[in-house]
Amino acid sequence: MKAGFITIIGKTNAGKSTLLNTILQKKVAIATSKAQTTRNAIQGIYNSSDVQMIFIDTPGLVKPHHHLDDYMKKEALSSLADVEAVIFLIDSSAPLDYAFNQEMKHRLETLTVPLFVVFNKIDLATFQKMEEVKKVYKELFPKALFKEICAKDGFGVKDLLNDITSILPSHEAFYSEETISNHPVSFLLQELIREQLLLNLRDEVPHSCAVKIVHMERKSDSTHIDATIFVERESQKAIVIGKKGSMIRKIGTNARKEIEEILHRKVYLELSVKVGDDWRNSLRLLKDLGYQD
Numbered sequence: 001m002k003a004g005f006i007t008i009i010g011k012t013n014a015g016k017s018t019l020l021n022t023i024l025q026k027k028v029a030i031a032t033s034k035a036q037t038t039r040n041a042i043q044g045i046y047n048s049s050d051v052q053m054i055f056i057d058t059p060g061l062v063k064p065h066h067h068l069d070d071y072m073k074k075e076a077l078s079s080l081a082d083v084e085a086v087i088f089l090i091d092s093s094a095p096l097d098y099a100f101n102q103e104m105k106h107r108l109e110t111l112t113v114p115l116f117v118v119f120n121k122i123d124l125a126t127f128q129k130m131e132e133v134k135k136v137y138k139e140l141f142p143k144a145l146f147k148e149i150c151a152k153d154g155f156g157v158k159d160l161l162n163d164i165t166s167i168l169p170s171h172e173a174f175y176s177e178e179t180i181s182n183h184p185v186s187f188l189l190q191e192l193i194r195e196q197l198l199l200n201l202r203d204e205v206p207h208s209c210a211v212k213i214v215h216m217e218r219k220s221d222s223t224h225i226d227a228t229i230f231v232e233r234e235s236q237k238a239i240v241i242g243k244k245g246s247m248i249r250k251i252g253t254n255a256r257k258e259i260e261e262i263l264h265r266k267v268y269l270e271l272s273v274k275v276g277d278d279w280r281n282s283l284r285l286l287k288d289l290g291y292q293d
């Protein structure tokens with residue numbers, strides 16, 4: 001038996017959470033086209049007959065503006081310690097970011113474990129762009145292993161898993177076979193509500209939102225969930241609620257359908273909106289919302 005931890009690190013929107021879900025063939029992390037979708041490190045556990053791979057999806061690396069961003073950056077960078085391999089995931093179709101790549105070179109060149117530089121979204125990049133991107137990263141990371149994938153449709157992912165398996169040490173499984181994530185199911189449910197906020201609200205509003213499940217009760221034929229959406233200001237509360245409650249209804253209906261699919265049962269979802277003054281800078285509220293150690 002082989003087993004080990006592999007972290008997935010990279011810029012926001014590179015496709016890290018999409019890759020995690022594709023590997024597991026299950027949704028354990030939310031993924032949207034909005035920047036800064038993921039806020040916590042999320043372990044997803046892949047099992048086969050002879051290997052257990054624990055992948056760590058991390059928040060995309062961005063310049064910190066709030067205490068929340070500090071937490072996210074710390075979550076991402078601390079995931080580089082105590083792993084057997086690192087995947088540096090790149091959106092091959094995005095413009096090259098010289099400063100970011102230099103920072104990553106600086107952070108990753110001291111790694112003592114194998115580094116996989118993985119070019120994602122190859123479906124979106126032209127041949128010419130791929131050649132340019134590959135040349136740049138091969139110069140930056142001469143000792144890395146290089147892979148090309150499309151996390152969205154799974155192209156190249158099996159091949160990547162085989163290569164990772166080959167470098168993992170012999171070890172007993174770390175988790176039982178039924179475990180798919182290190183987070184409780186309530187975390188995923190909160191995230192599914194937050195995903196709807198990201199999909200339906202614009203600009204800074206979804207980034208100013210946090211979700212907390214305040215009550216969950218399993219009845220014989222259904223599950224009742226009360227969740228609070230925290231915003232930073234009164235004006236955002238009005239946007240989240242929408243005209244005559246239309247926005248919050250849409251978010252609630254979509255999230256409920258997603259949650260029903262995960263729980264395989266009927267769900268009643270009650271959403272309320274609260275102002276948590278400048279919560280992204282409040283250490284107390286961050287802790288309460290699960291964004292502090």
Ligand SMILES: Nc1nc2c(ncn2[C@@H]2O[C@H](COP(=O)(O)OP(=O)(O)OP(=O)(O)O)[C@@H](O)[C@H]2O)c(=O)[nH]1
Pocket residue numbers: 010011012013014015016017018019030031032033034035036037038039058059060061120121122123124149150151152153
């Ligand atoms: N065309 C294409 N789109 C992809 C691919 N992989 C991911 N995406 C899309 O890229 C967007 C970002 O994906 P995420 O998985 O949320 O990216 P992330 O790296 O987790 O982003 P953060 O959590 O913000 O750091 C989503 O709209 C995905 O559907 C791919 O291989 N091809």
Ligand SMILES: [Mg+2]
Pocket residue numbers: 016017018029030031037038057058059060
């Ligand atoms: Mg993500």
